[in-house]
Amino acid sequence: PKRAEKLLKAVRRAVKIPLTIKIRSGWDKSGSQAIKLAEIAHSCGIDAIAVHPRTASQGFRGMSNWSIISEVKKKVSIPVIGNGDIVKPEDALRMLSETGCNAVMIGRAAIGNPSIFSDVLALFRGEDVPQKSLCDRFDRMIKYLKDSVEYLGEKQACFMMRSRLGWFVKGMRFSSSFRESIKHVSSEEQALELIRSYQDMLMQTGQTNL
The missing domain is CATH 1.10.1200 (Non-ribosomal Peptide Synthetase Peptidyl Carrier Protein; Chain A)
Incomplete structure (x- = not known):
């Protein structure tokens, strides 16, 4: 934690543009490391934090634990961006609803389906997702x-x-x-x-x- 704090403070001093970071849930499933790091980031002046709630050992395997996003959101007042297991447009709305995060980040699902972004926006507007041929x-x-x-x-x-x-x-x-x-x-x-x-x-x- 001390090394992370030192690093974040140094970067914050060095740049004037908005500064965001992305973290995982930590080394174990508790998510305690993510919460601690989020609090440090907040105190260092980080503008927003993205949370991917899988452990380091999981890699991209298994399911992400969205409850960790919720816990991080409760601990900091800066915007929290949720990430992990958004594979269809409905997942984005569900993550926002279940975790209270401010925004969502879509990664691998967009590689083969770049229209997922416009589909999510359609749902936000209350529209149906267009059928794809x-x-x-x-x-x-x-x-x-x-x-x-x-x-x-x-x-x-x-x-x-x-x-x-x-x-x-x-x-x-x-x-x-x-x-x-x-x-x-x-x-x-x-x-x-x-x-x-x-x-x-x-x-x-x-x-x-x-």
Whole structure:
């Protein structure tokens, strides 16, 4: 705790922009380390704190304990951002309701479903979440590929696509075969061919919606 306090104070003195931190629940399931660190961060002038309530040993396994977010929120007056296990739009609203946090942070769920952000906003406005078609998902995959190539260059983008494109097809039929096929993709043209081939195969089976 003393080292963390020293570090946070030094960073706070060094920067004038809003300063936020993200923490986990700690080394054990009690969440006591997260609460202690949140209180230290508050006293050091941190502007907001994001809480991912899994332990260090959990990694990304198991379920996150949202009650720890609630406990942190009770102990500090700065904004608390909840994170962990928001896999569909309804989860975001449920986290806000159950924990009292000020905002939510969405991570891995957005990799293969970037529209989750607009879907969450639709729920906030009291609107229905638009139904997504198979074509919508594949159009987003192709846009993600092309934008990545433009931003990163073809070589680096294709290396990244070997794992990222698999997130877009999670839960789809024959997805394991597609993930296997993209493990060695090395060009934008090859990636596009594999994406379109997989889409055609699904369409031929009669699947049109997710």
